Amino acid sequence: MPALDFTVLFAVMVVAMVATKMWLASRQIRFVAAHRDAVPRQFADTIPIEAHRRAADYTVVRTRLTMLEIIIGAAVLIGLTLLGGVQALDRAVTGWLGEGYAGQIGLVAAVVVVTSVIDLPFDYYRQFVVEERFGFNRMTRAIFFADLAKGSALGAAFGLPLLFVVLWLMGRAGGLWWLWAWVVIVAFQLLVLVLYPTLIAPLFNKFEPLTDEALARRIDALMKRCGFAAKGLFVMDGSRRSAHGNAYFTGFGAAKRIVFFDTLLSRLTGSEIEAVLAHELGHFKRRHVIKRMLVTFAITLGLFALLGWLSGRTWFYEGLGVRPSMTGSNDALALVLFFLALPVFLFFVTPLGSLTSRKHEFEADAFAASQTDAHELVNALVKLYEDNASTLTPDPVYTAFYYSHPPASQRIERLLRHA
Numbered sequence: 001m002p003a004l005d006f007t008v009l010f011a012v013m014v015v016a017m018v019a020t021k022m023w024l025a026s027r028q029i030r031f032v033a034a035h036r037d038a039v040p041r042q043f044a045d046t047i048p049i050e051a052h053r054r055a056a057d058y059t060v061v062r063t064r065l066t067m068l069e070i071i072i073g074a075a076v077l078i079g080l081t082l083l084g085g086v087q088a089l090d091r092a093v094t095g096w097l098g099e100g101y102a103g104q105i106g107l108v109a110a111v112v113v114v115t116s117v118i119d120l121p122f123d124y125y126r127q128f129v130v131e132e133r134f135g136f137n138r139m140t141r142a143i144f145f146a147d148l149a150k151g152s153a154l155g156a157a158f159g160l161p162l163l164f165v166v167l168w169l170m171g172r173a174g175g176l177w178w179l180w181a182w183v184v185i186v187a188f189q190l191l192v193l194v195l196y197p198t199l200i201a202p203l204f205n206k207f208e209p210l211t212d213e214a215l216a217r218r219i220d221a222l223m224k225r226c227g228f229a230a231k232g233l234f235v236m237d238g239s240r241r242s243a244h245g246n247a248y249f250t251g252f253g254a255a256k257r258i259v260f261f262d263t264l265l266s267r268l269t270g271s272e273i274e275a276v277l278a279h280e281l282g283h284f285k286r287r288h289v290i291k292r293m294l295v296t297f298a299i300t301l302g303l304f305a306l307l308g309w310l311s312g313r314t315w316f317y318e319g320l321g322v323r324p325s326m327t328g329s330n331d332a333l334a335l336v337l338f339f340l341a342l343p344v345f346l347f348f349v350t351p352l353g354s355l356t357s358r359k360h361e362f363e364a365d366a367f368a369a370s371q372t373d374a375h376e377l378v379n380a381l382v383k384l385y386e387d388n389a390s391t392l393t394p395d396p397v398y399t400a401f402y403y404s405h406p407p408a409s410q411r412i413e414r415l416l417r418h419a
Helices: 003-034 049-080 085-097 101-133 141-172 174-203 213-226 270-285 288-310 314-319 331-371 374-387 396-402 408-418
Strands: 207-209 233-236 247-250 257-261
Touching (some): 049 331, 085 331, 331 374, 331 396
Antiparallel strands (some): 247 257
């Protein structure tokens, strides 16, 4: 493929992606705003009009901020690729560190730093302006920047050695380097699953054993009915950062843990918590976690094979605004350009992943209804929708494209059929 043709293709895809994102966001804002003053029939007796309006306003504000991020993100992407940003960074870094592994790792790190610095003001504004305005923020600026520092340190501690291994394989493992790199990435992801509950997560939050004995007995009985074993029940201090509530499973194999946000425990009854947990157990019983993991690994393998092919094509580099080296290694350039361009070309398959996720959520709800009272899960969901200011009236097209969970009305309607 001529480099110019690839440049045109990439530019067209970027424009199409941005236009679609903006159109979807505009639809979401208009639809939510149009239904702001009327609570849907299913929730008329449970959600006050003030809470419904608050959720609508929260959704609109967040979506408008997302629209600004879309524009800035696209501008940065074009700047890094077609306008020569990556090329300039490569020259600067290799001029300083040389063309060896240090220079290659430095280039990848430089691109990560540039994109992270651009994202930082949005993260800050979202936390301390948007979340603060709607009463969700409980994070101090000290915690915000401490989390940022710890996250960056962890990223460097895990990411830099992994990057070195991948670059070494690209340069030394021959034409099938991408296969060996994929094996390394899969092994790394599995390692993180094992280490996350006991090594990584405690760096950011405190986890204490569940002390509510009645609730613990209820949960133990549920797990026995479902044939599920967990290493412990823990409460996380989510209230230090946010008023949002949640519960989740973490870990892998015998190291699985059940974690409740303290905000969730303070809001739901024991039977409602049991129903929420039964939904999460449904994901395991229906093998959603394993299925998603296997699909992810298969897609990753295909993408690494594609990268292996593209890394040897001069038009790939030149089409994205970079002149590859004729004497040194282009491996870091290939990685950077591939992972910058990849989201553009994968964007239009987003609805397929969303559809699969919503299907899994319906299946997990059905499992929960078979193990607990469906009305209790409905009650819990209504409280969570209200507490988290989740809009009850999302745009259907926006929902089909992005939503990993079914809209509230559809989800509750399905649950009531199982009651």
